[in-house]
Amino acid sequence: MTLKIYSFGGGQMVEAMLRAALKKEVITPETAGVTDISIDRVNYLTDTYHIQASQQPDWTAVENADLVILGVRPQDNWQEIMKELVAHHYQKDVLSIIAGVTVTQLSSQEDLFAITRIIPNTLTDVAMGYSGVVKNDRANQTVIEDFLNSFGKVDYIDESLLDVFTGYGVAGPNYIYNFLISFTNAGVLAGMPRQQANKLALENLRAAAAFVEQSGKHPAELLDINNSAGGVGITAQHELDKSSFSAGIENAVLAAVKRTKELGKQNKGD
Ligand SMILES: NC(=O)C1=CN([C@@H]2O[C@H](COP(=O)(O)OP(=O)(O)OC[C@H]3O[C@@H](n4cnc5c(N)ncnc54)[C@H](O)[C@@H]3O)[C@@H](O)[C@H]2O)C=CC1
Numbered sequence: 001m002t003l004k005i006y007s008f009g010g011g012q013m014v015e016a017m018l019r020a021a022l023k024k025e026v027i028t029p030e031t032a033g034v035t036d037i038s039i040d041r042v043n044y045l046t047d048t049y050h051i052q053a054s055q056q057p058d059w060t061a062v063e064n065a066d067l068v069i070l071g072v073r074p075q076d077n078w079q080e081i082m083k084e085l086v087a088h089h090y091q092k093d094v095l096s097i098i099a100g101v102t103v104t105q106l107s108s109q110e111d112l113f114a115i116t117r118i119i120p121n122t123l124t125d126v127a128m129g130y131s132g133v134v135k136n137d138r139a140n141q142t143v144i145e146d147f148l149n150s151f152g153k154v155d156y157i158d159e160s161l162l163d164v165f166t167g168y169g170v171a172g173p174n175y176i177y178n179f180l181i182s183f184t185n186a187g188v189l190a191g192m193p194r195q196q197a198n199k200l201a202l203e204n205l206r207a208a209a210a211f212v213e214q215s216g217k218h219p220a221e222l223l224d225i226n227n228s229a230g231g232v233g234i235t236a237q238h239e240l241d242k243s244s245f246s247a248g249i250e251n252a253v254l255a256a257v258k259r260t261k262e263l264g265k266q267n268k269g270d
């Protein structure tokens with residue numbers, strides 16, 4: 001089924017979602033509309049994806065849409081967009097990707113909409129990674145899932161966990177990219193050519209993830225297998241144990257979750 005969607009805001013995240021959905025043919029350039037206050041974004045989206053983009057909302061396209069996306073930032077005037085949707089009698093599904101803004105805040109003016117709130121994963125181009133999803137009773141699960149499955153996996157969660165899901169799971173690739181950079185640099189520091197270090201780092205990451213998944217074992221058990229007595233692995237382990245490796249990652253996640261909560265409180269809906 002081809003979905004008709006319309007997005008308020010056509011920034012980085014919306015672009016990534018639309019690019020994946022276009023590739024999977026869940027939407028087509030003719031059935032995808034976007035409004036963005038930035039003329040540069042409008043021109044870029046039109047030129048690159050041939051979708052229907054404009055600076056002013058196309059209310060006919062909105063009224064015909066199966067799904068309206070709120071793709072602006074928490075600091076932007078999403079409340080005004082909701083008011084306009086009410087004024088134009090839009091009554092189908094609204095999908096918000098705005099970090100930190102709750103379903104209750106989104107529904108606060110008129111209890112009209114079928115609302116789904118997601119924190120999309122940014123790994124849309126490989127259609128992997130979980131998006132955290134919270135929906136109210138009216139949301140059309142079929143429409144929502146057709147769209148969401150086109151750019152990743154779906155994890156229905158309690159809204160109380162969504163900020164943690166954001167700072168931990170959705171910011172998740174950032175921690176992995178940082179690990180990959182540090183690990184590759186370590187190889188180069190030890191004398192390995194950069195290209196080879198990249199290749200080994202990526203293969204180790206993939207293989208270790210596959211091994212954890214396939215063996216069903218706790219990573220600590222797998223560490224035991226890889227550490228011979230008085231050997232290489234346990235020597236490296238000793239240095240890691242002395243370092244702030246674990247605390248650094250833990251603190252980064254806690255800071256990301258805290259920032260998600262702050263953004264939710266600062267938004268214009270309050
Ligand atoms: N980038 C990411 O990794 C993720 C972002 N998000 C959420 O997605 C949302 C968008 O984030 P980004 O795409 O990174 O930001 P962005 O700044 O690239 O996109 C926001 C777009 O909205 C436009 N805009 C602002 N007010 C508008 C209005 N009233 N009407 C129409 N367009 C308007 C801006 O011109 C801009 O192009 C945020 O709420 C963020 O929390 C969620 C998960 C991941």
Ligand SMILES: O=C(O)[C@@H]1CCC=N1
Binds near residue numbers: 166170
């Ligand atoms: O930085 C951001 O705003 C988004 C939310 C989680 C990951 N990226």
